[in-house]
Amino acid sequence: MFHIVVCGGIVPDPLQTLEPVKGPAGWGLKNELMLPSILDPWASHALYEAAHLAKAVPGSKVWLVSLGPKAKLQQVMMTVAQKAPFELVVADGPAGGFVDSFEVAEALFAAISGIAGLDASKLLLFGGWQSASRGSGSTLQILGEKLGITDQFQGVDKLTVGADGSLEVMERIEGGAYQISTCTGAPAALGWATGELPEPPNNPQVGMANMRLVMPALQKAKPAAVNAAAIDYQSVTLPAQKRETRVVKDTPVDVIAQEIIDWLAS
C-alpha cells in the first residue's frame, strides 16, 4: 500500500497569450489572475498515474498538493476533481514560473509535513518532471531531499509495482532511449513525463466526492512564505524576432522539391 503525494502547480492555459510584467511582488504575467488556468500538464499525468496505482494497490491513498492562489485553485479544481479521487492540500501563494524552485519546494514541504496520517515509509512522491511555467525540473528533487527520499527518477513514462512492493521504473534518457531501474520499494520520488494513461473522462461522482474535501482544504490553506527576491531578474522579454515568411504557392511540386533538396544540401 502506498501513500502517494502528487505535487502539481497550475499554469495558464497554453493557448493564452503570455506577456511578462514586473509588479510590486516581482515578475509575473500580465493579467495573471485573469488568465484561465489548468493543472500543469506533466503533473496531470502524474495525478492520473497516481490514481491508477492507488486503485490497483488496495489501501493506497492519493493527495494532490498544490502551491497557488486559493481562488485560482478553486477554479481549476472544478475540472481536475472530476478526473481522479484525491485529497487536496493547498499552500496559498504564488503559482507563477518566476518563483524560485527552492522556495516552492520549501512551501510544498511545509504543506506535506502537515498531512495527518502520512506514512513516510509508504511515500511515493509524484509530480511532473518539469513545470510548464518554470520548466526547471528541480522542485521535486529538492522536495525529495527535504523528505529524505534518495531514490529518485525523472522523465518517468512507466511504473510497475511488484508483488513485494518493489518498483520498476522507465525513465526517458537521451536520444529516444529509456533507462529501466528497479528500486526495493517506497519511499521514492518520481517526476513523470507523459506516462501511459490517457486523460480520464470527467466523472461527476468522483468530482462530488472530491469537492467535499476540496472546499475545506481551500478554506484552511495556510499562506505560504515564498521569498520573491530569491532570484534577481535583470530582464524578462518575449522573443522579439518575427520572421519574414516567404510564401511559395501555385508552384509545381518539382520546383518545390528541388528547392528543398538544395536547402538540405546547403
Place this chain on the structure above:
Amino acid sequence: METILFCAPVAADGTLAKASLEALSAAKTLAEGLGATLAVGLFGADVAPAAAAVAACGPVFAVTGEAFAVARYATDAAALEALAKAASATIIIAADDSRVSRALPGVAARLNGRIDAHVVAIAAKDGKPLVTRGYYRQRMTAELTRAARPWCVTVSGGCYAAYDGAPGQASLTDVSVPVTEAMTRTTIKAVVAPSADEQTIRPDAKMLFVAGAGWTKKQGDGAAHVPEAGQLILGFLGKAKASLGSSKSLVDMGGEGESVLPFLTHLHQVGQTGATPRHQKGLATCCHGEEPHVVGWRFITERRAVNLDAACGWAQGKADVLYVADAFEVMRRVNELLG
C-alpha cells in the same frame, strides 16, 4: 572570489559526452569573465582519460568506483555533493543531460544552495555571473543572477562549442565517497534504445522533420493514406538522416484507437508538453499549430513548412519559407530526388 566547478559523469569508455564538453566551455567562459578559479569534478568507474582531456582547464577532483558508473540518483548525488565540497565550489556548472538533471537539483538542496536549470547562456556582467533561460516553455527569456551560494547551473546542449583543448597530465585529487546500502536500493537494469534502423530521434541530426496530424487526415480524394504517409516519412528520415518530431495531435491519436503511424511515440512530441530540440534545420509538414505547438521549433535555426493551408500557424511569422502544397506530393518527389 568565486570558485567555479565544472562537473560531469564520465562514460563507460572514459570520455566526456559532447553536452558536457559544451558545458565546460560555458564554465570556462564564465571563469575567464569573472577572473574566477575553475576546477573540474568528474565521477564514474574510471575517469583517467577524461581527466587527461580536460587537464588544461584546472585541477581535477574525482569520485571513482563501479557504483558511480551507472546513472543512479543516490550515487550520482553523493558524488556531486562530495565534489562540490572538496572543491569548495561557489558555482557548479554541468550539462543538462538526463543524468545530471536528475541528480543536481537534489545536490543543490543538500548544499543548501540554489539551482537554475536549462540555461542557454552564462556570462559575467559587471563582475557578476548572469544566466539566461526560458520561462513558460521558452515563450519568454529571462536574464538573472543570484546572491545565494552555492549556485548550481545546468547548461542546455547546442549553446556552446564543445571544449577541445589539448590533453595533458591532470592534477588529480581523489575524493572518497563511501557507498552505503541506502545508496544502492535502486539497480539499473537496462537501457532500451531503438535499434539504429528504428531510431528516429537523432539529437545530432542536422535536420528535424516535424509531422503533423494532417498526414492522417482525409485527403483530396476523400480517403486517408496513412500507410503511404508512414512510408514517405520513414523514407525521408532514412535518406536525409533527419530526426523525427511530431505534433501533439498526431502522437495522441495512437492512444485513441485511430489508425496512426506505428513508429511514433510520446518521445517524438515537440512543443509545449513535448521536446524543444535543437537542430540546424527544420521542415514541418501537415502541422497547423498554435503557440504551444510552435514552441517545439524555437531552437531550430532555419525553418520551412509544407501545408495546404497558407495560414498555417507553424509558418506565418515563424518559418523562413512556407510551401503551400500537398505534403504527400512534395515528399514523394523529395524522396525520389534523394535517390
